[in-house]
Amino acid sequence: MDRAEQLARLRDPAPFDVAVIGGGATGLGVALDAAARGFRVALVEAVDFAKGTSSRATKLVHGGVRYLAQGNVALVREALHERALLLANAPHLAQPVPFVMPSYGWWERTFYGAGLKVYDALAGRRGLGGTQFLSASQTMALLPTLRREGLTGGVKYWDGQFDDARLAVALARTAVSQGACVANHCAATALRREGGKVTGLVAKDRESGESFALVARCVINAAGVWVDAVRAMDIDAGGARRTPIVAPSQGVHLIVDRDFLPSDHALLVPKTQDGRVLFAVPWMGKTILGTTDTPSEELALEPTPFRSEVEFILGEAARCLARAPTRADVRSVWVGLRPLVKPSDEDADDTKAISREHTVRVARSGLVTVTGGKWTTYRAMAEDVLDRCFAAGLLEARPGSATAYLPLVGAPKRSSESLAQPPGEHLYGTDAGTLRALPGAERWLWRDGGGGLSEAMVRFAARFEMARDVEDVLARRSRLLFLDAAQAAAVADDVAALLRDELGERFDARASAASFKALAAHYLEVP
Numbered sequence: 316m317d318r319a320e321q322l323a324r325l326r327d328p329a330p331f332d333v334a335v336i337g338g339g340a341t342g343l344g345v346a347l348d349a350a351a352r353g354f355r356v357a358l359v360e361a362v363d364f365a366k367g368t369s370s371r372a373t374k375l376v377h378g379g380v381r382y383l384a385q386g387n388v389a390l391v392r393e394a395l396h397e398r399a400l401l402l403a404n405a406p407h408l409a410q411p412v413p414f415v416m417p418s419y420g421w422w423e424r425t426f427y428g429a430g431l432k433v434y435d436a437l438a439g440r441r442g443l444g445g446t447q448f449l450s451a452s453q454t455m456a457l458l459p460t461l462r463r464e465g466l467t468g469g470v471k472y473w474d475g476q477f478d479d480a481r482l483a484v485a486l487a488r489t490a491v492s493q494g495a496c497v498a499n500h501c502a503a504t505a506l507r508r509e510g511g512k513v514t515g516l517v518a519k520d521r522e523s524g525e526s527f528a529l530v531a532r533c534v535i536n537a538a539g540v541w542v543d544a545v546r547a548m549d550i551d552a553g554g555a556r557r558t559p560i561v562a563p564s565q566g567v568h569l570i571v572d573r574d575f576l577p578s579d580h581a582l583l584v585p586k587t588q589d590g591r592v593l594f595a596v597p598w599m600g601k602t603i604l605g606t607t608d609t610p611s612e613e614l615a616l617e618p619t620p621f622r623s624e625v626e627f628i629l630g631e632a633a634r635c636l637a638r639a640p641t642r643a644d645v646r647s648v649w650v651g652l653r654p655l656v657k658p659s660d661e662d663a664d665d666t667k668a669i670s671r672e673h674t675v676r677v678a679r680s681g682l683v684t685v686t687g688g689k690w691t692t693y694r695a696m697a698e699d700v701l702d703r704c705f706a707a708g709l710l711e712a713r714p715g716s717a718t719a720y721l722p723l724v725g726a727p728k729r730s731s732e733s734l735a736q737p738p739g740e741h742l743y744g745t746d747a748g749t750l751r752a753l754p755g756a757e758r759w760l761w762r763d764g765g766g767g768l769s770e771a772m773v774r775f776a777a778r779f780e781m782a783r784d785v786e787d788v789l790a791r792r793s794r795l796l797f798l799d800a801a802q803a804a805a806v807a808d809d810v811a812a813l814l815r816d817e818l819g820e821r822f823d824a825r826a827s828a829a830s831f832k833a834l835a836a837h838y839l840e841v842p
């Protein structure tokens with residue numbers, strides 16, 4: 316995935332069939348699906364693949380136990396189906412993980428256990444393992460750091476977890492392998508319109524300032540929480556403003572050390588004090604605690620957590636863990652914005668009640684907007700988008716998406732390494748050999764267990780994964796910023812020096828390292 320090559324393809328005046336705005340889960344899924352059907356596809360991403368919400372998920376590939384409790388059986392069934400496909404298509408990046416739901420009352424175990432049996436039934440033969448009822452001592456054996464007092468038992472069930480940003484990069488690489496042209500650090504700045512119809516877009520390379528005018532039969536707006544800004548570019552002759560369709564809701568995660576939850580089992584607290592669920596998930600040698608659901612108006616690329624959100628997560632963790640994590644234990648705090656679709660009555664105050672389903676809208680101009688949904692269902696969303704393009708006559712129908720059984724670039728047949736382990740070569744799947752052959756395979760910039768971040772990983776990110784700056788490497792190719800922001804800042808200069816070596820003179824190593832360190836400071840600010 317060579318960026319210069321991709322930009323050269325954007326310069327080609329031949330029209331595209333599909334132009335996608337946004338390189339998160341949704342846009343990349345659409346680009347891959349369309350390319351796999353043989354369409355000529357271009358995708359532009361303003362910053363980096365998964366820079367938006369798609370690197371900030373709780374990292375669960377799940378049917379959504381919570382949505383089952385809300386009675387949304389169709390959503391859960393679809394997500395369970397997609398869960399199985401994703402785990403099969405990218406086993407190095409998405410894997411089954413067992414969850415334990417502890418119970419502190421006499422009825423909870425039976426009640427939640429029954430619900431999870433329904434969850435198993437909905438998964439059918441695609442289930443990952445049967446739900447089991449646990450005694451209090453069995454529960455403690457699986458989660459030794461759980462609060463023992465008042466524990467009456469638990470329920471064990473199965474779901475999936477993944478590395479969201481690396482999966483996004485794998486999707487981008489797979490889309491390229493299917494013939495798509497994808498460019499990061501390249502923002503759509505305007506839509507081309509003729510006779511009231513959208514006929515393409517203008518994109519600007521943020522590195523060189525070069526503009527590209529793309530002609531496309533079909534423009535897909537997959538800009539996540541920013542879809543309304545793109546819709547605003549689609550102003551008709553009368554200058555009519557579009558009513559926003561997204562009600563953003565922010566979710567905070569805190570990362571703490573693994574010894575707060577030294578287990579390969581994740582913990583689900585089924586009912587927090589605000590009626591949500593709280594996850595504590597072992598991930599890449601650390602523990603993710605989260606999340607929150609707070610209506611938010613600000614659409615910052617790097618949203619700020621509220622003090623009340625941090626207090627909520629720490630407070631709920633303290634209620635169920637024997638040793639309560641404090642602010643001082645937080646290695647990184649990161650915030651994502653959910654692109655929830657506004658209900659038609661515009662009553663968006665309670666974001667927990669807004670549907671997690673996605674929406675696809677085709678404007679009179681032909682601009683197709685897709686938003687909402689979740690990472691787990693990105694592939695099904697892409698199929699829906701293509702179906703809507705066919706139904707609207709924007710593209711001629713081409714049969715069946717080939718993506719259901721399409722392994723992503725790097726996918727091995729199976730992976731024996733758990734995502735709970737510190738990051739390492741196993742995340743590269745079949746590319747591990749290429750990685751090992753690069754200079755610096757044994758030179759570690761940061762070491763954790765048998766893995767960490769090697770010089771070769773930085774070179775791999777620049778050569779094959781289109782990383783363009785220190786942040787691209789440390790936030791999304793490696794996940795060190797999310798795992799331990801102080802440690803990430805400590806290796807920023809080394810990463811910058813290696814990128815300079817890979818990207819050449821034009822790369823400003825000092826500026827890139829400095830801007831990354833400022834970002835890392837933001838991930839360390841625990842209000």
Ligand SMILES: Cc1cc2nc3c(=O)[nH]c(=O)nc-3n(C[C@H](O)[C@H](O)[C@H](O)COP(=O)(O)OP(=O)(O)OC[C@H]3O[C@@H](n4cnc5c(N)ncnc54)[C@H](O)[C@@H]3O)c2cc1C
Binds near residue numbers: 363564651652
């Ligand atoms: C806190 C939280 C936890 C979550 N946990 C899970 C989970 O565990 N499992 C799960 O399945 N789902 C989860 N989700 C949902 C999931 O993360 C999102 O549904 C998904 O990532 C949305 O992807 P997207 O591509 O629509 O948006 P984004 O990832 O935000 O992508 C949109 C992209 O568009 C780009 N863009 C914007 N404007 C332009 C422009 N003008 N030109 C070019 N590019 C542009 C942005 O830079 C951005 O990269 C979670 C969400 C949140 C907030």
